[in-house]
Amino acid sequence: xxxxxxxxxxxTPDITNATEQPPASNLLLxxxxxxxxxxxxxxxxxxxxxKQIKAARPQIEVLIVLPDAGLxxxxxxxxxxxxxxIQIGNLHGALSRTAAxxxxxxxxxxxxxxxxxxxxxxxxxxxxxxxxxxxxxxVKSLTMPNLLAGKTVFPEFIQDAATxxxxxGAALDLLGNAERRGSIQHDLANIVNxxxxxxxxxxxxxxxxxxxxD
Numbered sequence: 001x002x003x004x005x006x007x008x009x010x011x012t013p014d015i016t017n018a019t020e021q022p023p024a025s026n027l028l029l030x031x032x033x034x035x036x037x038x039x040x041x042x043x044x045x046x047x048x049x050x051k052q053i054k055a056a057r058p059q060i061e062v063l064i065v066l067p068d069a070g071l072x073x074x075x076x077x078x079x080x081x082x083x084x085x086i087q088i089g090n091l092h093g094a095l096s097r098t099a100a101x102x103x104x105x106x107x108x109x110x111x112x113x114x115x116x117x118x119x120x121x122x123x124x125x126x127x128x129x130x131x132x133x134x135x136x137x138x139v140k141s142l143t144m145p146n147l148l149a150g151k152t153v154f155p156e157f158i159q160d161a162a163t164x165x166x167x168x169g170a171a172l173d174l175l176g177n178a179e180r181r182g183s184i185q186h187d188l189a190n191i192v193n194x195x196x197x198x199x200x201x202x203x204x205x206x207x208x209x210x211x212x213x214d
Contacts, residue, residue, distance in 0.1 A: 028053065028171065029094055029117075030064045031103035032075070039066070039074050041124040042104050047079055048164035049102065053171055060175070063087055065094050100174045102167060105142040109154060113145040113191055118174040118184045119154045122162040145191050153187045 030050065032042040043064070050062050064086045066072050072086045080086060087094060091108070095101070095115035103109055105123045112119040121143045141147055143156045155170040157163070173180060 025097055025099040026057075026059050027061050027063060027094075027098045028175070029098045029101040029103075030062060031091075031101055031108050031112075032064070032066070033104040033106070034067050034071070034108075036071065036074060037125075038104050039071055040078060042122060042162075043075055043078050043080065045122065045124065045162055045164055045167065046102050047081075047084075049167035049171065050084075052164060052168035053175075056168075056172055057175060063094060063098070065089075065091050067091075100171060102171055105144075105156065105158075107144070110144050112154075113188045116185045116188050118181050120157070120167055120170045120174065121154050122157045122167060124159055124162050145188065148191045148194065149187055151187075153184055153191070 028050070030043070030046045032039045032046055054060055054062070062084050064072075064075055064080060064084060066075060066086060066088060069088055072088050075086055091111060092115070095111060095117050098117055101112050101117050101119040103112060103119050103121055105121045109119060109121055123142055139147060141152065141156055142158060143154050145153050146156060155174075157166050157170070174184070
């Protein structure tokens with residue numbers, strides 16, 4: 001077995017030293033997911049958490065980032081306030097200037113890690129799917145950076161634990177606790193360094209060729 005790295009590093013050439021130079025910002029990103037079901041399940045909880053966060057920190061600006069116009073329209077239909085901006089695409093641009101994020105578990109958490117963004121993660125699904133999944137899934141976390149680090153780097157809330165109060169509390173800690181932010185960003189830098197740098201696809205191709213040659 002040969003570890004070749006992560007292809008995300010080939011798609012994000014603009015992250016040099018990102019984990020070491022976090023921006024001073026009042027921007028909070030909401031990243032509910034890339035599928036309709038995820039947006040429907042996650043965004044209402046995120047928006048409820050947002051209200052609690054803004055009550056405690058009125059200066060916070062909130063930006064929802066979604067991959068396409070259809071999901072942006074869905075986001076408005078599930079209750080996104082008119083004064084909350086929705087951005088279509090350019091996630092990396094948003095990550096480069098944000099203070100923290102609330103995100104669904106999945107690949108987007110790796111993108112948050114690559115940009116050194118302290119993130120609260122969550123995932124909610126139907127009751128039946130969750131009951132089946134928790135009997136099959138044996139990993140301790142659904143958040144990729146946590147799995148790579150072997151510990152909880154990003155606070156994670158799954159299913160019933162993904163409440164507005166829990167999410168808001170964790171996000172406010174990330175926004176207001178400089179020591180906690182620094183510790184997370186140190187862990188994220190270590191995670192990024194462990195990925196092996198750009199060129200994962202080329203290394204994978206070479207590994208396959210060498211196996212075929214054998």
